[in-house]
Amino acid sequence: MELKELYRDVILDHNRSPRNFGRLHPADAQAAGHNPLCGDKLNLTLRLQGDQVIDLRFDGQGCAISTASASLMTEAVKGRSRDEIARLFEQVHTLLTAPTGEPSPQLGKLLALAGVAEFPARVKCASLCWHTLNAALQRAPAPVSTE
Ligand code: ZN
Numbered sequence: 001m002e003l004k005e006l007y008r009d010v011i012l013d014h015n016r017s018p019r020n021f022g023r024l025h026p027a028d029a030q031a032a033g034h035n036p037l038c039g040d041k042l043n044l045t046l047r048l049q050g051d052q053v054i055d056l057r058f059d060g061q062g063c064a065i066s067t068a069s070a071s072l073m074t075e076a077v078k079g080r081s082r083d084e085i086a087r088l089f090e091q092v093h094t095l096l097t098a099p100t101g102e103p104s105p106q107l108g109k110l111l112a113l114a115g116v117a118e119f120p121a122r123v124k125c126a127s128l129c130w131h132t133l134n135a136a137l138q139r140a141p142a143p144v145s146t147e
Contacts, residue, residue, distance in 0.1 A: 029140035033132030
């Protein structure tokens with residue numbers, strides 16, 4: 001199977017059956033995102049433990065790219081710390097906007113979004129969930145450190 005077909009299959013699969021779809025009650029943090037260029041709308045709820053996102057859910061209405069990207073993101077960031085998430089977002093952003101050379105292997109399944117770089121109008125669809133996650137994390141109370 002061609003790599004491009006594989007990527008397309010991952011996007012189609014995550015759009016058809018999005019992972020971690022829904023809302024957490026209660027949630028430690030939440031944010032809503034909107035991409036007016038396409039009409040994508042996204043709600044994100046998080047559960048945090050210290051510095052880690054231990055669970056997250058999303059719902060909303062969006063195009064296939066935005067839904068698949070949010071679904072892939074929830075799988076990729078669950079259990080990760082804020083710093084790890086920030087680094088991952090940077091890598092995703094590079095993949096979407098300025099792919100050069102070999103993408104980071106840390107991206108894992110998120111590599112399925114590589115094709116989006118060929119369609120600049122769709123970059124915001126794919127990055128909406130990440131911006132929404134950032135907004136939710138910024139609003140969340142910072143973990144108390146006793147160090
Ligand atoms: Zn979209």
